[in-house]
Structure formats: structure tokens, C-alpha cells
């Protein structure tokens with residue numbers, strides 16, 4: 001279980017400090033999938049970075065399984081069981097896909113085990129395992145590998161920042177299954193996905209809407225989802241924000 | 253049989269991946285003497301008579317054979333200058349493994365200066381691997397100054413892999429090449445310097461024949477107070493393709509100077525130089541930390557990968 005208590009994050013601005021996250025309190029319970037959505041610039045990625053320890057909150061606390069991890073480093077949090085897939089995955093010269101998966105797994109992963117993680121994200125493992133995680137990979141390939149590194153860690157809390165971005169429609173269903181399986185396979189674990197995708201919102205247990213750095217709406221999917229896609233204003237906003245979703249409709 | 257001690261065997265493993273006597277032709281030079289030599293039906297190794305060094309003659313058409321000529325030095329204060337000439341016959345296809353390991357536990361400098369000349373016949377193919385390695389706790393420096401001259405005839409191809417990852421205090425490497433029509437040269441250099449080491453790498457490649465090409469890529473890491481210079485010049489004298497690239501990571505107080513040099517003397521010469529120097533990207537370290545590595549472990553992995 002992950003718990004955020006009155007979390008705030010501000011950065012020095014030109015005249016006054018700019019608050020990017022304002023007093024956010026949130027619980028991601030065990031065995032649950034929480035989806036955070038909201039407009040661009042709302043603070044979603046920043047929230048994810050605060051959870052992973054990449055940014056330090058200016059106020060508030062973070063608890064993992066009841067333990068206060070607010071002061072813990074990125075490495076310590078990773079070891080305690082926080083996994084984080086970046087919105088923009090990092091490229092490495094010379095580090096191969098299998099190397100990255102081995103680092104993620106923290107052990108000598110066999111090639112077939114490593115291939116398992118790649119297959120899970122819909123990649124033909126044989127073609128990729130020895131490839132370098134460098135600029136030669138396409139955006140979508142990189143994104144899948146990023147997700148695979150988090151799967152390889154078996155985290156207690158997995159945070160995925162817009163995992164669907166760049167993933168083609170045909171693999172989308174596969175990705176959804178990956179998240180569902182992940183939720184089932186690790187008991188006591190929880191998943192937090194940042195997404196604009198209706199199909200991902202659809203598998204959420206709970207939905208959080210983050211706007212201007214604060215929680216605008218929060219609750220069970222059945223309560224929140226209709227209010228998001230029901231109103232014409234929201235549809236308009238979603239259309240603007242979700243070109244991928246529009247594409248999905250066209251293909252449906 | 254070879255008469256080598258533990259340290260000498262360790263150096264051999266580092267520079268030539270040798271655990272035992274190599275197959276094929278070889279000459280092992282240890283503390284300025286030959287510790288073992290073997291020619292084969294197609295590859296003849298003979299010592300030079302006028303100066304220190306070897307002549308290696310590879311018969312035309314020799315395929316899938318290798319030559320190992322590693323050098324190890326374990327005596328402090330040794331300084332040697334060696335000339336090795338390789339004559340590679342037409343249509344041959346061979347692997348040549350050189351390399352020098354110096355273990356200096358004394359307080360005098362040890363220095364090996366090796367001049368290697370390659371005369372590559374028509375349509376011959378050569379893969380050349382040269383590794384440098386230094387060890388030992390003495391205050392005496394480990395110095396290596398390799399000079400490589402390559403003369404490539406029509407349609408020949410040479411691939412060079414130069415590696416210096418550890419322990420060499422001072423090195424000045426000069427590589428020159430002249431390429432005939434359709435000849436191809438590929439160089440991959442990997443270099444890491446630390447402490448107060450200095451490394452200078454100079455290339456002058458002349459693309460003289462039509463459709464010749466050269467691709468020279470250096471990946472390097474400068475740590476601590478070390479200093480590297482990468483000075484690569486390609487001269488295009490015909491319709492040709494030339495590419496040099498210096499891709500470097502600096503850490504601590506390390507410094508790197510990359511000097512691009514392109515000279516096009518023919519309107520159909522296409523020459524490109526790329527250079528990028530900078531510290532390890534912060535998001536690379538952070539990504540590996542989210543996978544459970546400490547900052548130091550993350551740096552180590554990034555550098556290992558980079559120098560792969």
C-alpha cells in the first residue's frame with residue numbers, strides 16, 4: 001500500500017515559488033489499480049517522480065506499507081519495492097536490452113526469462129534481446145522495454161507514466177492484459193498508472209483526476225468515469241488531450 | 253614451451269585473451285625476448301636482423317588463420333622500440349591480435365614503443381585487435397607509444413579494434429593509413445583514462461582511391477585528472493566517404509580535446525566529423541537508480557556499456 005499525505009512540491013519561480021503539487025493526499029491500496037488522469041501540465045509526472053524519490057517534496061509525507069519513506073533515496077525506494085516506468089524512457093549507448101533487464105531483475109537473468117518479459121509487452125524477444133537501448137530503437141519499442149524493466153523488478157508498487165503513449169492499437173489490448181496480470185500475480189502489490197486512455201481508465205479500481213497540482217476528483221471508477229466522459233465539455237477536453245483515444249474510436 | 257610466470261600469464265590474458273599457447277602463428281615477446289614463436293604453412297614469422305621486431309608474411313589466399321603477437325613487460329625500467337611489419341597477400345583473410353601489457357612494480361618507467369606497418373594486398377581482409385593494459389603498484393610509469401601505418405591496396409579491407417581501458421599512464425598513438433581504390437578502413441577505438449594519465453590519439457587517413465572509405469569511431473571516458481586528445485584527420489583525394497566520430501564522457505576533473513580535421517581535395521569526397529563530449533546524462537543515472545543501483549553502480553554500468 002502506498003500512501004501520500006499532504007504532499008506538496010514547489011519550485012523557485014521568478015517572483016514567487018511555483019507550486020506544482022499542492023497538498024495531495026492519496027491512498028493506493030493493496031491489490032488495487034489506481035489511474036491518475038488530468039490535463040497536460042496538471043502535475044501527474046511530478047507526482048510520480050515524488051513517489052519514486054526523483055524529486056523531494058517540499059511538504060508532506062510518503063508511506064510504503066506503513067513505513068515513512070519520505071527521506072529515502074531513489075535507490076532505497078527501488079529496493080523497498082517501488083517501480084517506475086518513465087514517461088520518456090532513457091536511452092543508453094552500449095547497454096543492451098538484456099543488460100537492462102538483468103539490472104532490473106537484480107540477478108543473473110537467463111535469456112529465456114528475459115525474453116518472457118519482452119513477450120509480455122508484445123515484443124518478439126529474439127529480435128530485441130541483444131539490441132542496444134540506444135537511439136536505433138523506435139519510440140514504441142523503447143516504451144515497451146521501459147515497461148518490461150518494471151515488470152522484471154516485481155515491485156510492490158508499480159508506477160507507469162503514460163505507458164500507452166506510442167504503443168500501437170494492435171498491442172494495446174495486450175498491454176491492458178499485462179497490467180491486469182501484474183495486479184493478479186503479485187499479491188499485496190498495487191499499481192498506479194498515469195493515463196489519458198479510456199481503455200486504461202476502464203480497468204481502474206479507482207480514478208484520480210489531477211488538475212493544477214491538486215486532486216480535482218477521486219473515487220471508484222464507476223463514480224468518476226461517467227463524469228469524465230459524460231459531459232460534452234469533458235469529451236471536448238478529452239478529445240484534445242487524447243489523440244490516441246480518437247484513433248481507437250475510429251478503429252472500433 | 254613457454255616460460256612465463258603468473259604475472260606474465262595474467263598480462264597475456266588481459267591483452268590477448270590467451271590462456272594457453274595460441275593456435276596458428278604466434279610470437280610472444282616477454283621482457284624484450286621471444287618467449288615462444290611459431291610459423292605456419294601460410295604465415296611466416298621471422299625476426300628482423302637490423303632492428304628489434306618481426307616480419308610477418310602471410311601468403312596470398314590464406315583464409316581463416318590468425319597471428320598473435322602479444323608483448324608483456326614485467327621488469328621496471330625497460331624501454332624498447334620494436335618494428336613489426338606485416339605483409340598480407342592478395343585475397344587473404346586473417347585476424348591479427350597484438351597488444352601490450354606492462355606490469356611495473358618498480359620506480360623506473362617502463363616503455364614499449366611499437367611501430368606496426370601493414371601492407372595489405374589486393375582484396376585482402378584483415379581484422380586487427382590491439383589491447384593495452386597496465387598494472388603494478390610501483391611509482392614508475394607505464395608508457396606505450398604505438399605507431400600504426402596501414403597501406404591498403406585496391407579492394408582491401410581493414411578493421412581495427414584498439415582498446416586501452418586500464419593502467420597505462422602515458423600513451424601517444426599515431427595511426428596513418430593510405431587507401432587505394434575501393435579499399436575500406438574501419439577503426440573502433442575504446443579508451444579510458446584515470447588518475448593523472450595522458451592519452452593522445454592521432455589519425456591521418458588518406459583516401460586516395462575512388463570509392464575508398466574510412467570510418468573512425470572513438471569512444472572514451474576521462475576520469476579523475478586525466479587528459480585525452482583525439483586528433484583525427486581524413487584527407488579525401490578521390491570520390492570517397494570518410495567519417496570520424498569522437499564520443500566521450502568526462503568525469504571528475506577529466507579533460508578531453510577533440511580536434512576535427514577534414515580535407516577534401518576532390519569534389520566527390522564526402523567527409524563527416526562528429527564529436528560529442530559531456531558528463532553522464534543525469535536521467536541515465538536516475539533510471540538505473542530506480543532499478544535499484546546506487547549512484548556509483550549506475551555510473552559503472554553506464555561506462556561499461558559505453559566502452560563495450
Ligand SMILES: Nc1ncnc2c1ncn2[C@@H]1O[C@H](COP(=O)(O)OP(=O)(O)OP(=O)(O)O)[C@@H](O)[C@H]1O
Pocket residue numbers: 011020038039040041042043044045046047087
Ligand atoms: N522542475 C521544474 N521546474 C519548473 N516547473 C516544473 C518543474 N517540473 C515540472 N514543472 C511544471 O509543472 C507542471 C506539471 O508538470 P508535469 O510534468 O508533472 O505534468 P503532467 O501532468 O505530467 O503533464 P502531461 O500530461 O503533459 O505529461 C508543468 O507546468 C511543468 O512545466
Ligand SMILES: [Mg+2]
Pocket residue numbers: 044045046087161
Ligand atoms: Mg507527464
